[in-house]
Amino acid sequence: xxxxxxxxxxxxxxxxxxxxxxxxxxxxxxxxxxxxxxxxxxxxxxxxxxxxxxxxxxxxxxxxxxxxxxxxxxxxxxxxxxxxxxxxxxxxxxxxxxxxxxxxxxxxxxxxxxxxxxxxxxxxxxxxxxxxxxxxxxxxxxxxxxxxxxxxxxxxxxxxxxxxxxxxxxxxxxxxxxxxxxxxxxxxxxxxxxxxxxxxxxxxxxxxxxxxxxxxxxxxxxxxxxxxxxxxxxxxxxxxxxxxxxxxxxxxxxxxxxxxxxxxxxxxxxxxxxxxxxxxxxx
Numbered sequence: 001x002x003x004x005x006x007x008x009x010x011x012x013x014x015x016x017x018x019x020x021x022x023x024x025x026x027x028x029x030x031x032x033x034x035x036x037x038x039x040x041x042x043x044x045x046x047x048x049x050x051x052x053x054x055x056x057x058x059x060x061x062x063x064x065x066x067x068x069x070x071x072x073x074x075x076x077x078x079x080x081x082x083x084x085x086x087x088x089x090x091x092x093x094x095x096x097x098x099x100x101x102x103x104x105x106x107x108x109x110x111x112x113x114x115x116x117x118x119x120x121x122x123x124x125x126x127x128x129x130x131x132x133x134x135x136x137x138x139x140x141x142x143x144x145x146x147x148x149x150x151x152x153x154x155x156x157x158x159x160x161x162x163x164x165x166x167x168x169x170x171x172x173x174x175x176x177x178x179x180x181x182x183x184x185x186x187x188x189x190x191x192x193x194x195x196x197x198x199x200x201x202x203x204x205x206x207x208x209x210x211x212x213x214x215x216x217x218x219x220x221x222x223x224x225x226x227x228x229x230x231x232x233x234x235x236x237x238x239x240x241x242x243x244x245x246x247x248x249x250x251x252x253x254x255x256x257x258x259x260x261x262x263x264x265x266x267x268x269x270x271x272x273x274x275x276x277x278x279x280x281x282x283x
Contacts, residue, residue, distance in 0.1 A: 001042060003073055008035035009047060009059075010066050016053045068152075071125055075153035078130030079261060087266025094132035096120040097197050097213045098235065099256045103161040104136060107274040112267055117213050119196040121150075127259045128153035133268040135259035136275075139198060140165070140230070140252050147257055156260045158276050162253040163232040166244045168222040173243065180248035192227035194218055215239065 011021040012032060022029040040047050047059035055063060092114045095104065100117065108115075118126060120137050127135040139147045143162065167186065169176045175185060190207040197210075197218055207227035210218055215231075216239050222229045223242030232254045236244040260272050 002039070003070060005035045005039040005042070006062075006066050007070060008032055009039050010063065010070065012036060012048065012053060013055050013059065013063060018053065071129065071152055074130075075125075075128035078128065079153065079263070081130065082261060082263045088133060088268060089266070090114060091134065091267045091271050092116060092132045093134050093136065093271065094118050094123045094126040095136040096123055096138050097215055098232065098254065099136035099138040101161065101163070101232070101234065101256065103256060103275065103278050107271070107278045109271065113271065119213065120198055121195070124149055124152045124155065124259055127155060127261060130261075133261075133264070134272055134275075136160075136256060137259060138254060138256045141255040143251060143253050145255075147255055149257075149259075154262055156262060156264075158258045158260075159255060160258050160275055160278070161256045163234070165230050165247045165252055165254050166233045166236060167247055168219060168229050168231055168236045168239075168242045168244055170223055170225040171243055173225075175245060176243040178245050180246045182249040183247065184249075186228065190227045192218065192221055192229045194229065197229075216241075 008021065008025060008027070011025055012018055015021050015024065018032050018036075019029050021027075022032045025032070027035075036048060043058070043062070045058045046056050047062060048055055090112050094116045096119065097117055099120075100115070116126070116132060120139060123132075123135040123137040126132040137147065137149065141147055141162075146157065146159065149157065167175075167181055175181050178185075192207055193209040195209075195211065196213040197215065208221055210221060212218075215235055218229060219231070219236060219239030219241045221227065223239075230247065231244075233244050233246070236242065258272060258275050260268075264272055
């Protein structure tokens with residue numbers, strides 16, 4: 001299966017338009033149509049309906065494979081190019097919003113670094129495909145357990161910190177006066193749906209969906225009663241909004257991990273070493 005044809009198919013499906021895909025990819029509309037037709041001929045089945053432009057059941061199944069396949073190809077290309085490239089003079093570090101914490105701030109150089117804040121789901125791919133030199137990603141885990149990350153490429157993963165968690169409640173919430181809460185106490189609660197920061201513990205039934213990465217805005221939404229959010233206490237405390245109540249059960253922690261390609265040199269290697277050393281020193 002030709003990856004060029006597959007990329008064209010994915011673009012047409014995402015944009016629901018042959019002409020829009022042609023503009024995005026820099027092809028003529030005729031070339032885009034030929035690409036899709038060639039892929040359909042190769043697979044001996046129709047992948048797209050034309051009016052409207054939408055994937056057929058076979059096209060839907062192909063899309064399930066296409067994203068990981070193309071991402072893995074991009075990751076392989078980036079991995080090989082790193083071997084021949086000179087060490088970058090400037091480090092680009094991808095970090096999910098909640099990963100920008102004490103472990104990073106304690107060792108971040110004052111110059112030579114570009115910090116790119118991305119949703120957690122986008123950090124592994126940014127490192128794997130060479131868009132960023134290193135990544136910091138966070139999530140919920142049992143103590144000492146690794147995060148469940150997508151298998152986008154052979155990356156080196158190092159845990160650099162774990163923190164306790166707390167629920168951010170509105171000041172008038174019935175549980176705001178508790179010394180701690182259990183997740184079972186919040187079985188009927190609404191959780192904010194904030195994919196740019198992290199996934200809610202439960203389905204966000206009817207709650208506000210926040211698509212940004214600004215933690216202050218997220219905390220303000222929780223404090224105003226639009227849904228609960230689970231955060232490290234340092235984040236909720238810095239926001240100065242709502243009431244932060246520690247989570248006592250189940251035993252979960254906020255874990256941060258460093259993602260690096262197999263080949264890391266120059267300033268990127270130095271920053272990676274400082275981050276892992278900082279975690280051993282208790283930052």
